[in-house]
Amino acid sequence: MTLLRTILLRLITTAVTLFGVAVIVFVVVRVVPGNPIAMMLPPGATQVDIDRLTAFYGLDKSIAQQFLIWGAGVLHGDFGTSITSRQPVLALVLGRLPATLELSVLALAMAVLMGGAAALTGTRLRGTRVEGGIDIAGGMALSIPDFLWGLILILLFGVLVPVFQISGRVTPSLKLPFSSNFYLVESLARLRFDLTRDLLSHMFLPALALAIPLTAIIAQLLKQSLKETMHLDYVTLARTQGYSEARVIWRQALPNAILPTLTLVGVQFTFLIGGTVIIERMFSYEGLGNMAIDAVINRDLPLIQGIVILFAVIFTGVNLLVDLTYAALNPRLRHG
Amino acid sequence: MNYLSVRHLTVRLKGGGLLLRDVSLEVAAGEVRGLVGESGAGKSMIGKAILGILPRAVEITGGQIVLDGTDLLTLPPAQRRIRIGATCALIPQDPLTALNPSHRIGRQITDRLVDILGWSRMGAEARALELLADVQITAPEHVLRQYPHELSGGMRQRILIASAFAAEPKLIIADEPTTALDVTVQKQILKLIAGLQAKHGTALLFVTHDLGVVSKVCQSLSVLYAGKVVEDTTIRRFFAGPAHPYSAALLAATPKYTDPTAGLNPVPEAVLAAVRAEVEHG
Ligand SMILES: Nc1ncnc2c1ncn2[C@@H]1O[C@H](COP(=O)(O)OP(=O)(O)OP(=O)(O)O)[C@@H](O)[C@H]1O
Ligand SMILES: [Mg+2]
Numbered sequence: 001m002t003l004l005r006t007i008l009l010r011l012i013t014t015a016v017t018l019f020g021v022a023v024i025v026f027v028v029v030r031v032v033p034g035n036p037i038a039m040m041l042p043p044g045a046t047q048v049d050i051d052r053l054t055a056f057y058g059l060d061k062s063i064a065q066q067f068l069i070w071g072a073g074v075l076h077g078d079f080g081t082s083i084t085s086r087q088p089v090l091a092l093v094l095g096r097l098p099a100t101l102e103l104s105v106l107a108l109a110m111a112v113l114m115g116g117a118a119a120l121t122g123t124r125l126r127g128t129r130v131e132g133g134i135d136i137a138g139g140m141a142l143s144i145p146d147f148l149w150g151l152i153l154i155l156l157f158g159v160l161v162p163v164f165q166i167s168g169r170v171t172p173s174l175k176l177p178f179s180s181n182f183y184l185v186e187s188l189a190r191l192r193f194d195l196t197r198d199l200l201s202h203m204f205l206p207a208l209a210l211a212i213p214l215t216a217i218i219a220q221l222l223k224q225s226l227k228e229t230m231h232l233d234y235v236t237l238a239r240t241q242g243y244s245e246a247r248v249i250w251r252q253a254l255p256n257a258i259l260p261t262l263t264l265v266g267v268q269f270t271f272l273i274g275g276t277v278i279i280e281r282m283f284s285y286e287g288l289g290n291m292a293i294d295a296v297i298n299r300d301l302p303l304i305q306g307i308v309i310l311f312a313v314i315f316t317g318v319n320l321l322v323d324l325t326y327a328a329l330n331p332r333l334r335h336g
Numbered sequence: 337m338n339y340l341s342v343r344h345l346t347v348r349l350k351g352g353g354l355l356l357r358d359v360s361l362e363v364a365a366g367e368v369r370g371l372v373g374e375s376g377a378g379k380s381m382i383g384k385a386i387l388g389i390l391p392r393a394v395e396i397t398g399g400q401i402v403l404d405g406t407d408l409l410t411l412p413p414a415q416r417r418i419r420i421g422a423t424c425a426l427i428p429q430d431p432l433t434a435l436n437p438s439h440r441i442g443r444q445i446t447d448r449l450v451d452i453l454g455w456s457r458m459g460a461e462a463r464a465l466e467l468l469a470d471v472q473i474t475a476p477e478h479v480l481r482q483y484p485h486e487l488s489g490g491m492r493q494r495i496l497i498a499s500a501f502a503a504e505p506k507l508i509i510a511d512e513p514t515t516a517l518d519v520t521v522q523k524q525i526l527k528l529i530a531g532l533q534a535k536h537g538t539a540l541l542f543v544t545h546d547l548g549v550v551s552k553v554c555q556s557l558s559v560l561y562a563g564k565v566v567e568d569t570t571i572r573r574f575f576a577g578p579a580h581p582y583s584a585a586l587l588a589a590t591p592k593y594t595d596p597t598a599g600l601n602p603v604p605e606a607v608l609a610a611v612r613a614e615v616e617h618g
Contacts, residue, residue: 127392233433237496240387242421242452244414251447255438331438331483 003327010323014316021312022074022305026067029301036083036299057083059301070305079309080302084294089306093288097310098181099169100280100287104273106184106203107210111272112265114211115218122219123226123249134219141216146275150209150282157205165202167284174198206283210272217268218261225257232256259330266322270315338362338402339539340386340507345399347378347385347563355381355394357564357615363507363556366537368530370550370571372586373560374603379543380429382560383509386541388413388420404506421452425500427510427529431492431517435484442480445499453503467498471528490521494528501532508533511543526553547590551575559583564615582611 037053054060058069073080079089122134144152158166170176170183174195178186184203187195229235230253238252239245277289284290288307295303327333340363347356356378363369371379384390386401388408401408403423408416428434435444445467446460455463461480468476471494484492493513500508510529514522530553533540542554550557550571557574559567559582567580578584585603 233428233430234436236389237426237428237434238436238448239389239417240420240424240426241448242418243448244417247451252436256436332485 006323007320010320014320017316018309018312022071022309023067025305025308026070027063029299029304030063030066034299036301039299040083070302074309079306082295082303083300084298084303089302092291092303093306093310095181096286096288096291098183098185099285100273100276100289102182102184103203103207103280103285103287104210104269104276107207107272108214108265108269110207111211111214111218115215116222118215118219119222119226120249120254122223123230123253124246126227126230131223134223138216138219141212142220144212146209146213146272147278147282149212150206150279153205153209154282164205166205167202169199169202169286170195171198171202202283202285206276206279206285209279209282210275214265214268214272218265221264222257222261225260226253229253229257255329259326262326262329263322266319269322270318273311273314273318337365339365339367339404340541341400341402342382342386343400343402345382345385345401346397347381347390347394348397350393350395355563356385357562359399359560359563359565361541361558361565361568363539363541365506365539367556368533368540368542368554370554370557371541371543371560372545372547372550372557375545377560378563379560380511381563383426383511383541383543386507386509387424387426388416418452421448422503423505424507424509425503425505427493427497427500427508427513429512429515431489431496434496435492437484439483440480441482441484441487441495444484445480445495445502449502463502464498467502468495470501470532471495471498473498489517490525493517493521493525497525497528497532501536501538504536505538507539507541509541509543512545514549515545529553547587559586561611562615566611566615580611581607 037050037057037059041049041053051060058066061069070080077090079093081087082089082092085092118134118138122131125131154166157164165171176183176195177190177192180186184196184199187193187199226249230249235248235252238248243251276287277292279285280287280289281293288310292304292307294300295307342359342361345356345359346354348354359378359382361369361371361382371382373379381390381394385396386403386408390396396409399409403419406419408419411419435441439447442461442464445464446455446457449455449460449463450457464480465476468479473479473491473494479487479491479495487495493516497513513529514525517525526549529540532538540553542550544550554571556570557567558565559569559578559580561582567574567578567583569579569583573579574583575587578587582603585607589603
């Protein structure tokens with residue numbers, strides 16, 4: 001009952017949030033200088049041509065009128081037509097979404113695994129040089145933002161020791177048997193591990209660049225809460241029962257220490273998704289972020305609006321997911 | 337024969353002062369030994385040293401902890417840990433913090449039986465039900481599926497007691513097991529521990545502040561002051577007339593044994609100063 005109410009409340013606040021985002025984007029893209037129509041037409045087009053196209057895209061109406069027209073369309077699932085590619089915005093955006101989702105989730109998984117391993121190792125070897133090393137590495141990882149990590153990784157593993165791909169999502173000459181744009185997922189489902197490998201070798205560096213700062217955050221926070229948990233009575237009691245240090249950490253401390261980390265990871269994951277915009281550009285990865293930059297350069301107003309709304313939907317979705325997971329993992333909340 | 341014998345145990349703060357000075361104490365099989373002393377005397381430290389859970393800041397610098405004929409301090413750490421897990425148990429002071437908030441009660445009793453002692457899951461679960469009945473918990477099946485936060489302090493302490501007796505340990509260390517509970521519950525819990533101890537014939541080292549409890553549960557007594565055992569005696573002799581001035585003062589400070597209506601007389605400062613001097617220089 002309470003869960004249902006929570007979800008309902010969330011849906012309402014989400015709707016309000018999305019409406020606010022829509023208004024802001026809509027106004028901002030129309031206020032900043034730059035005329036999409038002028039950019040579309042070849043040099044030497046007459047004012048008549050410009051006016052005709054402007055009217056065609058409804059850009060001659062007032063912003064409020066435009067918003068009403070656009071909003072009515074959105075309610076019917078019509079996000080308008082991209083000015084540059086003349087295709088429906090919704091189809092374009094949904095076509096790119098899987099690429100960005102796969103990249104972000106891979107980056108998240110890498111960050112959780114690496115950060116978790118560092119935190120567990122640091123806790124097991126607390127007070128030794130290894131823990132000191134982990135702290136220093138974490139500090140370094142955090143002091144460099146993801147796009148600089150992207151550059152560093154391109155130089156190291158794309159140029160100096162070229163073991164990974166640094167451009168695109170998949171080798172263009174490959175024949176892809178996929179029926180959706182979730183390439184990585186489908187390659188696994190179809191047991192085409194040759195393709196999985198090719199995809200991963202393209203995704204690895206951008207995912208790593210996105211993952212490094214989050215890895216450091218997870219390592220620091222989880223290690224801190226593990227170390228605090230290690231002093232608690234139930235952990236001591238488990239020690240007297242014959243459990244090894246490693247098992248005490250894993251079985252007794254981790255389930256409790258993980259909760260504060262989880263909330264933060266949720267927030268940080270939305271930042272990571274935001275980071276895909278630049279990282280995708282840097283690695284010519286054909287995802288939403290890359291498309292967003294093109295859309296901005298071309299002043300493709302309907303496309304920009306569609307992408308921003310989609311990002312906003314993803315962010316609120318991630319937050320909802322984190323809250324639900326937190327409730328599911330915490331016995332004290334599970335029973336209301 | 338003594339099941340536990342601690343001999344000349346010395347524990348110090350790393351790079352600091354002594355916390356336990358040449359402590360010796362013995363607990364025979366099936367015996368209950370009380371361990372009393374003021375706060376900070378080192379009572380818990382003795383229990384922790386025996387169970388191998390000393391804080392990292394602290395180290396053993398001398399002595400032996402002989403359990404069933406083997407000096408634990410000579411065993412490699414992994415062996416020591418497993419031997420302690422199989423033969424000893426702790427009843428902790430604060431039942432509110434001694435259960436893992438993330439795990440159901442059932443797991444917290446059965447896991448170590450399965451993981452460490454190699455019982456079958458079913459056998460461990462049957463044993464858990466039986467134990468909860470032993471500590472007078474009604475509806476044990478239901479309790480096994482609950483989480484700690486759903487239970488009262490008294491219930492939790494019963495569960496911890498049940499868990500301590502689960503694997504038929506030879507030695508139990510109870511570190512002020514009733515201090516955190518309210519008075520009405522304290523009596524029931526004491527009765528439970530004493531009853532189970534008698535039933536199973538477990539050696540019990542009972543840490544407490546309360547001489548009233550000592551007189552009811554224990555057969556022998558060690559009095560600790562500033563990390564040193566100042567008196568090692570039987571209950572009968574202790575209450576007949578303690579040999580050490582600190583013990584005498586401690587007894588006098590407990591109103592129950594002189595006059596139940598009297599107020600609390602703190603141990604006189606002169607006695608404390610004398611004992612302190614003796615412990616530190618003797
Ligand atoms: N983790 C620790 N690090 C350093 N010193 C400690 C630590 N724990 C306890 N001590 C010190 O060891 C001494 C003995 O403490 P201990 O906990 O054994 O006292 P106690 O007799 O059990 O007292 P209480 O009746 O309050 O439980 C105290 O002086 C205390 O300050
Ligand atoms: Mg204590």
